[in-house]
Amino acid sequence: MIRATLKSILGHKMRFALTTFSIVIGVAFVSGSFVLTDTLSETFDNLFEDILSDVDVSVRKATDEAFDDMMMQMPDPFSDEALAVVQGVEGVAQAEGAVQGMGTYVTPEGEQIVFEMAPALVMAWHEIPELAVFEILEGVSPTENGQVVIDSGTAEDYDLEIGETLGVAAKLALEDFEIVGIAESPGQGAMMGAKFAFLSRQEAQRMLEIDGQFHQISVVKTDDVTREELRDRIQADLGSEYEVLTGDQATEEMTEQLGQGLGYFKSFLLVFALIALFVGTFLIVNTFSIVVAQRSRELALLRAIGASRRQVRLSVVAESALVGLLAGFLGLFGGIVVAGLLRGLIGIIGIDLPSGSNVIALRTVILSFVVGIGVTVVSAVMPALKASRVSPIAALRGEGFTARHSSGRRVVTGVFIILFGLVLLFLGLFADTSNPLAFIGFGAAGLFVGISVLGPFVVRPVITAISRPAMSRAGVPGTLGVENAQRNPRRTASTAAALMIGLGLSLFVLVFGDSFKASASKAIDETFAGDFMLQRGSDTGGPPLPFSPHLAEEVQKVEGVYAAVGLRGQPNMAGIGGPWVYEEEHSKAVIGVSFADVEKGINFKVLEGEVSEDNPGLLVHDAEAEEFGWLLGDTVKMQFPTAERELQIKAIYEDSRALAGAKYVMTSEIFDEVFPNGQDMFAFVILDDGVDIEVVRQRIEQAAESYPGIRVQDQNEIKEDQRDQIDQLLGLILVLLVLAVFISALGIVNTLALSIFERTREIGLLRAVGMTGFQLRRMITWESVLVSLLGAMLGALSGIFLAWAVMQALAEEGFSEFSIPVVSTVIFFVLSAVLGVLAAVFPARRAAKVDVLSAVTVE
Amino acid sequence: MQTSQQTKSVDSVEETRLAAQAINVRKTYGSGDTVVRALDDLTVSFERGTFHAIMGPSGSGKSTLLHCLAGLDDVSSGDVFLGGVNLATLTEQERTVLRRTAVGFVFQSFNLIPTLTAEENVLLPSRLGGQKMDPEWLATLVRTLGLEDRLTHKPGELSGGQQQRVAAARAFATRPDVVFADEPTGALDSISGGSLLAFMREIVEKHEQTVVMVTHDPTAASYADRVVFLADGRIIDELSDPTADKVLDRMKTLGSHS
Numbered sequence A: 001m002i003r004a005t006l007k008s009i010l011g012h013k014m015r016f017a018l019t020t021f022s023i024v025i026g027v028a029f030v031s032g033s034f035v036l037t038d039t040l041s042e043t044f045d046n047l048f049e050d051i052l053s054d055v056d057v058s059v060r061k062a063t064d065e066a067f068d069d070m071m072m073q074m075p076d077p078f079s080d081e082a083l084a085v086v087q088g089v090e091g092v093a094q095a096e097g098a099v100q101g102m103g104t105y106v107t108p109e110g111e112q113i114v115f116e117m118a119p120a121l122v123m124a125w126h127e128i129p130e131l132a133v134f135e136i137l138e139g140v141s142p143t144e145n146g147q148v149v150i151d152s153g154t155a156e157d158y159d160l161e162i163g164e165t166l167g168v169a170a171k172l173a174l175e176d177f178e179i180v181g182i183a184e185s186p187g188q189g190a191m192m193g194a195k196f197a198f199l200s201r202q203e204a205q206r207m208l209e210i211d212g213q214f215h216q217i218s219v220v221k222t223d224d225v226t227r228e229e230l231r232d233r234i235q236a237d238l239g240s241e242y243e244v245l246t247g248d249q250a251t252e253e254m255t256e257q258l259g260q261g262l263g264y265f266k267s268f269l270l271v272f273a274l275i276a277l278f279v280g281t282f283l284i285v286n287t288f289s290i291v292v293a294q295r296s297r298e299l300a301l302l303r304a305i306g307a308s309r310r311q312v313r314l315s316v317v318a319e320s321a322l323v324g325l326l327a328g329f330l331g332l333f334g335g336i337v338v339a340g341l342l343r344g345l346i347g348i349i350g351i352d353l354p355s356g357s358n359v360i361a362l363r364t365v366i367l368s369f370v371v372g373i374g375v376t377v378v379s380a381v382m383p384a385l386k387a388s389r390v391s392p393i394a395a396l397r398g399e400g401f402t403a404r405h406s407s408g409r410r411v412v413t414g415v416f417i418i419l420f421g422l423v424l425l426f427l428g429l430f431a432d433t434s435n436p437l438a439f440i441g442f443g444a445a446g447l448f449v450g451i452s453v454l455g456p457f458v459v460r461p462v463i464t465a466i467s468r469p470a471m472s473r474a475g476v477p478g479t480l481g482v483e484n485a486q487r488n489p490r491r492t493a494s495t496a497a498a499l500m501i502g503l504g505l506s507l508f509v510l511v512f513g514d515s516f517k518a519s520a521s522k523a524i525d526e527t528f529a530g531d532f533m534l535q536r537g538s539d540t541g542g543p544p545l546p547f548s549p550h551l552a553e554e555v556q557k558v559e560g561v562y563a564a565v566g567l568r569g570q571p572n573m574a575g576i577g578g579p580w581v582y583e584e585e586h587s588k589a590v591i592g593v594s595f596a597d598v599e600k601g602i603n604f605k606v607l608e609g610e611v612s613e614d615n616p617g618l619l620v621h622d623a624e625a626e627e628f629g630w631l632l633g634d635t636v637k638m639q640f641p642t643a644e645r646e647l648q649i650k651a652i653y654e655d656s657r658a659l660a661g662a663k664y665v666m667t668s669e670i671f672d673e674v675f676p677n678g679q680d681m682f683a684f685v686i687l688d689d690g691v692d693i694e695v696v697r698q699r700i701e702q703a704a705e706s707y708p709g710i711r712v713q714d715q716n717e718i719k720e721d722q723r724d725q726i727d728q729l730l731g732l733i734l735v736l737l738v739l740a741v742f743i744s745a746l747g748i749v750n751t752l753a754l755s756i757f758e759r760t761r762e763i764g765l766l767r768a769v770g771m772t773g774f775q776l777r778r779m780i781t782w783e784s785v786l787v788s789l790l791g792a793m794l795g796a797l798s799g800i801f802l803a804w805a806v807m808q809a810l811a812e813e814g815f816s817e818f819s820i821p822v823v824s825t826v827i828f829f830v831l832s833a834v835l836g837v838l839a840a841v842f843p844a845r846r847a848a849k850v851d852v853l854s855a856v857t858v859e
Numbered sequence B: 001m002q003t004s005q006q007t008k009s010v011d012s013v014e015e016t017r018l019a020a021q022a023i024n025v026r027k028t029y030g031s032g033d034t035v036v037r038a039l040d041d042l043t044v045s046f047e048r049g050t051f052h053a054i055m056g057p058s059g060s061g062k063s064t065l066l067h068c069l070a071g072l073d074d075v076s077s078g079d080v081f082l083g084g085v086n087l088a089t090l091t092e093q094e095r096t097v098l099r100r101t102a103v104g105f106v107f108q109s110f111n112l113i114p115t116l117t118a119e120e121n122v123l124l125p126s127r128l129g130g131q132k133m134d135p136e137w138l139a140t141l142v143r144t145l146g147l148e149d150r151l152t153h154k155p156g157e158l159s160g161g162q163q164q165r166v167a168a169a170r171a172f173a174t175r176p177d178v179v180f181a182d183e184p185t186g187a188l189d190s191i192s193g194g195s196l197l198a199f200m201r202e203i204v205e206k207h208e209q210t211v212v213m214v215t216h217d218p219t220a221a222s223y224a225d226r227v228v229f230l231a232d233g234r235i236i237d238e239l240s241d242p243t244a245d246k247v248l249d250r251m252k253t254l255g256s257h258s
């Protein structure tokens, strides 16, 4: 039996290669995701060791435990009196306060260095060598006012040299500093492209507006005490307002946070790996079904000479297991290539991942084989069962397998699976489930499987319909192509179904993205009260970045400006704003605004109460007030990361997108107290009546010059900007989906190649009666294009439906505008047709090589 | 146009009388020890408006001869002329065109494209060439072959005899120089076989068509005007106006020779 299996594989190398390859891609993506994240994790661990090994104990402001899960927050500053306390603790050899914050630099040529994917930081230079992460490579350390030391990476990237002037802005506006040194860190790789500007301690504190404060204290111990003992002593002296960690704890914490981040990243990649495998499964099921059908005579002969059903089943499963084994093996090593490609892709976005030798964990090896063999064997089970059911006589007579299930049963099965998928989908979207994404994913998968089960019923009508417009000019090759695409509806349907998944998800992304854009534009129309909005963003797009609150103050002073209202949020290391307040286990976004001007610049409706400068406090979203039963004038207790406040409700407002989804609004004075690192996320500018808009705009731009990276935009420019950002994100996702589409295109190639093999005599006959090679190629191309258009149509329907469903679920978050991008959809169909043409190239060439005599020679 | 008209067609006045001709044709398969001479220095010609039969023991090269005459296969040496054109001078593309205009085929089985109806199958060669088939000629063929009420059926819905008749209609559809048939009745019972042969006979007689048919059945051969006997890749004998008995006789004597 095994020998028969091997013969079968060797006899059809092409088929074997294509099926294997389709699974290899999926497995490679799985193993690549693991290889990349494992490698990164190990590399980072090593780098953290390098950076932190010399710090015995570190001190920072204690954060309320409710905020433990928040990643990469900038620590809040605290008074430098704590340093004196620490220095007084027995066992402390040396201690030093650290200061760091976000900044922007401007090169002598005027080029702005802002947050790309990694932050540009402004830090105080460590004076104690043991604690310094960076070492001076060239020049001297920054001790005087007006001096700056930059990291060697930035110096290289921007061609900066000692003696040149670098503009640095932080919370304070742009000031000129002289580059006096260039520094390097052994752990630079861990910074992922972060840029550093070191100032003297006072200068750093001044630029960040935290005079007399530190973000952190690093301690070197004496030899007669352990790290743990020293930590406990310091903690005892400082009290619970501070959090004291040993160096090991700090390393562990960073590693953990990073692990979490890498975990998300891995999950994100694995989603695409799963999609690829899912599509690959379709391909394998289809291939084995065709193969079993084609081998029906051979299998029947085996049965006739005494092979049991079990043996027949085994021979099919064994072939699939061999495919899986090879796929697992190739996929494992393909994973290293995939890891490299992903790294490259991430590099293009602007994140510098540290390099390290690839880590191939045993887990990755096992998983690759389990996935490879598992997926193929599971896919081959159905065809194997079919193969074993064949009656020896029937197959020898050449009857092969006709539909075993009545079409009635097929309809019931298909409808049932679709309904099941829909239920899961809607549970995921609308119910409060623990893992909505899994529900949505399985729901969508159910939908796809159900459609593919029902697919055979639509093959004839759909193909007839879509081919009709072209048929008058398509000639005989066209007619035959249409007939061929329709002659085995099941085969056509499942080939198209594989394509449907990749194409459907792509169209989902396109439609969703377009709706997202439309909704965002509408939100801007609704919320934008002013004439301009100020935003900070890198030139390459990316999310908006926080900027200094002083900007709005400056702009307010510009002649012709009626008001400039900054919306305060808190920046974090990831660069995405999102301060949270903890109340009754609900963490909520909160923003700060100046109550004096808020109503001038932002479209939001106060239902109760009054917003005025003389009446600082809290504004609450009406739905929140209702949920917690709060009334105007009530006092609400709020927990912030390092502070607690009781605030009185001064007004209740109707939901407004202008507040970026915030449920709570505070006076900016209070906000700055509880979020010492608070910065503006964006600012609205309203001009005086009757001024020349262009003139005032230029003045505003001039004022903004001291705050690098700021863009002054009117309504249309913001919309444009947002669309660009969304497009960028869509682009990334589409690139990853191309993989699934590619696999399904292989499916077309495979099905066509197998069909051509099956129709050798027919092709020979066509050639004998005068069909040219060119006509033959056209015939096969037609078939391929029709299959791929069928897939595109099914994909379009399911993709649009999915996008619509997800939009419904997100209606509350402001996704109000459902919009189908017409141009993209047309391009999508054109590309699908092109895909069909390309998929036909190889099979058509093969068909053209068929010997004319094969029609005559009886096998 | 080709550089030399000379190489393409034969000048002889006689050649226009001939639908197909093979001159000193050799066809070998394999090489070295295992070489097989399927056709061995064979020369034969087929007149227009005539029904020819080729007979010979199995493996004598009948099919090979047919394939070479029809341009489905290349000869190892020698020349093949079809309607006066030397096949050796044609490109693959030109041969394809020749196949659909100057030649018709009826094979033993599997003659029809299963996805096309009987009528579409008949029209296939002309449509592949982008031509409309002469409706009168189509009507004549359909009538002669008795296919009036079968035209919209797919091959799967036709009996073996009907399928072969559709194949015959397809073969004559473009009024080719010659129709080649390789054991066209081989898979049929004697009644359907007989009617197919009678139809072919009728078309040849009434419409000046030419048929070259391979068969091993003396009765089938008796429908022809002339029988050519083949053995070991050579023509060993010929018979005009054959009857089944005469053919059988001749086969016996030839058989005892070898």
Ligand SMILES: Nc1ncnc2c1ncn2[C@@H]1O[C@H](COP(=O)(O)OP(=O)(O)O)[C@@H](O)[C@H]1O
Binding pocket: B029, B030, B036, B037, B038, B056, B057, B058, B059, B060, B061, B062, B063, B064, B065
């Ligand atoms: N494709 C081929 N390869 C090798 N030998 C062949 C091939 N086709 C035919 N032959 C050989 O050529 C000889 C003539 O075959 P064929 O013309 O089919 O005979 P017939 O049709 O008279 O039975 C036979 O010996 C046969 O084995």
Ligand SMILES: [Mg+2]
Binding pocket: B062, B063, B064
């Ligand atoms: Mg033969």
